[in-house]
Amino acid sequence: xxxxxxxxxxxxxxxxxxxxxxxxxxxxxxxxxxxxxxxxxxxxxxxxxxxxxxxxxxxxxxxxxxxxxxxxxxxxxxxxxxxxxxxxxxxxxxxxxxxxxxxxxxxxxxxxxxxxxxxxxxxxxxxxxxxxxxxxxxxxxxxxxxxxxxxxxxxxxxxxxxxxxxxxxxxxxxxxxxxxxxxxxxxxxxxxxxxxxxxxxxxxxxxxxxxxxxxxxxxxxxxxxxxxxxxxxxxxxxxxxxxxxxxxxxxxxxxxxxxxxxxxxxxxxxxxxxxxxxxxxxxxxxxxxxxxxxxxxxxxxxxxxxxxxxxxxxxxxxxxxxxxxxxxxxxxxxxxxxxxxxxxxxxxxxxxxxxxxxxxxxxxxxxxxxxxxxxxxxxxxxxxxxxxxxxxxxxxxxxxxxxxxxxxxxxxxxxxxxxxxxxxxxxxxxxxxxxxxx
Numbered sequence: 168x169x170x171x172x173x174x175x176x177x178x179x180x181x182x183x184x185x186x187x188x189x190x191x192x193x194x195x196x197x198x199x200x201x202x203x204x205x206x207x208x209x210x211x212x213x214x215x216x217x218x219x220x221x222x223x224x225x226x227x228x229x230x231x232x233x234x235x236x237x238x239x240x241x242x243x244x245x246x247x248x249x250x251x252x253x254x255x256x257x258x259x260x261x262x263x264x265x266x267x268x269x270x271x272x273x274x275x276x277x278x279x280x281x282x283x284x285x286x287x288x289x290x291x292x293x294x295x296x297x298x299x300x301x302x303x304x305x306x307x308x309x310x311x312x313x314x315x316x317x318x319x320x321x322x323x324x325x326x327x328x329x330x331x332x333x334x335x336x337x338x339x340x341x342x343x344x345x346x347x348x349x350x351x352x353x354x355x356x357x358x359x360x361x362x363x364x365x366x367x368x369x370x371x372x373x374x375x376x377x378x379x380x381x382x383x384x385x386x387x388x389x390x391x392x393x394x395x396x397x398x399x400x401x402x403x404x405x406x407x408x409x410x411x412x413x414x415x416x417x418x419x420x421x422x423x424x425x426x427x428x429x430x431x432x433x434x435x436x437x438x439x440x441x442x443x444x445x446x447x448x449x450x451x452x453x454x455x456x457x458x459x460x461x462x463x464x465x466x467x468x469x470x471x472x473x474x475x476x477x478x479x480x481x482x483x484x485x486x487x488x489x490x491x492x493x494x495x496x497x498x499x500x501x502x503x504x505x506x507x508x509x510x511x512x513x514x515x516x517x518x519x520x521x522x523x524x525x526x527x528x529x530x531x532x533x534x535x536x537x538x539x540x541x542x543x544x545x546x547x548x549x550x551x552x553x554x555x556x557x558x559x560x561x562x563x564x565x566x567x568x569x570x571x572x573x574x575x576x577x578x579x580x581x582x583x584x585x586x587x588x589x590x591x592x593x594x595x596x597x598x599x600x601x602x603x604x605x
Contacts, residue, residue, distance in 0.1 A: 188368075189308040193317055195363050196301045199264055200324025201331065202356045203297050206271040206290055207236070208332040209352050211418040211547075212436060213345035215425050220345070221280060225422075225558075225567070229551025232418045235284045237544030240291035241536045248299040248532030256300035261364040267293025268356025275349030299532040306519040307370035311600065314519055315462070315469065319455020319512025326447030326508065329417065330440045337436025389526045393533060396521055398595040401470065401588030403537055406514045408581035409477055410542035411549075413507050415574045416484065418547045419554075423571065426564050428493045438497045446501040450476065450508025458513040466596040467589035469513045474585030476509030481578050488568050510585070517592070521599045550574075 210217075214228050223231075251259050270289030277283035302318065309317040332352060339348040393399050424435040454473060461468035480503050487499035515531070522530035550570045558566030 192308055192367055193305060193320060195367055196260070196305060197321050197324050197327070198359060199260060199297065199301065199363060200321060201328040202264065202268065202352075202359060203294055204325050204328025205332045205335075205352045206267055206356065207294070208329050208417070209271070209336050209348055210274070210287070212332055212336040212421050212432075213340050213348050215422055215432075216340060216345040217283070221283075223280060225551040225554040226548070227280060227551075228422075229548035231280070231283060231287055232551075233414065233547035234544045235287040236291040236294075237539050238291065239288055240295045241540040241544070243292060243295035244299060244532040244535050244539075245529070247296045248529045251296075251300035251303060252526055252529055255369050256304050257363065257367050257369045259296050259300045260304075261360045263293050263296025264363065265293075265357050265360040267291075267297070268353050268360070269293075270353075271356070272350050272353030274353070275346035298535060299529070302515060302519060302531040304367075304370060311520050312459070312463075315455045315459045315512050315516035317455075318515045318519065319451055322451050322455075322508075322511035322515065323448055325511065326443045326451060326504070329447070330444035333436040333440030333443060337433045337440070340436075341432045389529045390533065392526070393522065393530055396595050396599075397591040398470075398517065398588050399521055401584050401591060402514055402517055403534060405470070405473070405477075405581045405584035405588060406510065406534065407538045407541050408577045408584060409473075409507070409510050410538050411546045411577040412477075412480065412484075412574045412581070414543050415546035415550045415577070416503075416571060419550050419567065419571060423488070423567055424493065424496065426567060428496070430493060434493075439500070442497065442500050442504055446504040447508045450505035451511050452508075453505070454509035455512030455516070457509075458516070466593045469517050470585045470588035470592055473510035473513050474582050474589065476506040477578050477581045477585065479506035481575050481582075484578065485572060485575060488571050510581070521595060546574075546577075 211232055214232065217223065217231075218225075218228055247259065247263075267290045270286050270293060273289065274283060274286040277286055301321065305317050305321055306314060335351060336348045339351050343351075420439060421432075421435050424430055424439075425432070454476060458469045458472050461472065465471075483499050483502045483506070487496050487503055490496035490499060518530050518534055550567075550573075553570035553573060554563070554567040556566070557569045560566075561569065
């Protein structure tokens with residue numbers, strides 16, 4: 168084994184065992200994904216202060232949190248994935264990380280809503296080059312029977328990032344102001360980009376899949392291949408609906424606690440940071456481990472277990488939003504985050520398994536294109552617009568509670584779509600891998 172700063176991985180790498188260097192690569196990519204969500208989450212943490220200083224409505228805040236970021240993030244995802252299926256993926260991720268980190272730091276210089284919108288667009292441009300190539304790299308370092316666990320670990324970047332954003336962002340916001348919060352979380356990402364560039368090797372495409380071909384396919388061929396898989400459709404609907412719920416709650420959580428209970432920023436961000444670092448991490452990890460375990464006998468478990476997790480979020484999510492005290496609101500947030508995290512690893516493991524090895528980055532980008540345009544783009548705006556609407560009749564506190572409560576409907580859609588996918592999955596898995604259906 169060569170040191171971590173070595174050149175390209177050997178072309179004949181076909182072993183299915185997982186060596187220590189593979190885990191190093193996974194750790195680096197998980198850290199990159201952590202910075203992805205730190206930079207994505209920080210605006211939700213400082214939004215009450217931005218609202219106060221710049222005099223913005225909830226609808227405009229929803230636009231800044233979601234659509235301003237998501238439009239180019241989703242539109243550029245597919246061409247960047249096209250490049251990742253042909254060119255060096257490590258270089259793409261390293262450059263993307265440097266770009267989105269720099270624009271995050273620049274957000275702290277914004278003097279008005281327009282400038283902040285342009286900075287958020289820049290963050291979205293950079294983050295478009297993050298996950299699709301990363302998923303593809305991971306799938307060339309880990310065999311399919313370990314991918315759900317590996318991608319669940321990678322998905323821990325979401326709760327890790329949110330935890331770091333809550334803890335660091337809350338302290339900086341309270342002590343140094345919202346502008347400095349953007350500087351503090353943005354600048355370190357540039358250093359991480361340099362570390363990744365010089366220590367992560369580009370793997371051989373399809374190294375963990377017998378018979379996989381290394382050449383890339385055209386956009387038309389790739390889209391046709393994915394859309395011919397019934398399970399892919401089910402995953403697309405289920406993951407989009409689950410993400411809509413997650414973004415709708417997560418990007419308005421600080422506003423909810425501050426308005427409803429009039430807590431200080433650190434009284435909100437410290438508990439939320441701890442909960443994301445424990446409950447959300449637990450749910451994300453359990454989703455991968457349980458599906459890899461039960462999926463050995465029944466491939467439908469890769470969708471059935473996420474369905475149970477999302478079903479669980481419905482009652483506890485309502486208990487959280489309508490809790491009479493801060494204690495009970497934080498109490499019910501814990502099981503909500505456990506249930507919400509369980510779909511992440513299994514969903515992306517299925518995408519990587521169902522898609523041919525030479526179009527994995529494209530498959531992830533195609534999923535992200537729909538998922539993020541709808542969920543990340545419109546969930547914060549949906550909640551913000553409804554909050555403004557209901558505030559006219561019920562006041563700002565109850566208006567936001569009602570708006571966030573409507574997210575139970577997207578959770579229910581996710582549950583139904585995951586159950587449907589569980590029925591279709593064994594046959595589609597068999598076609599994709601050549602294994603007998605079970």
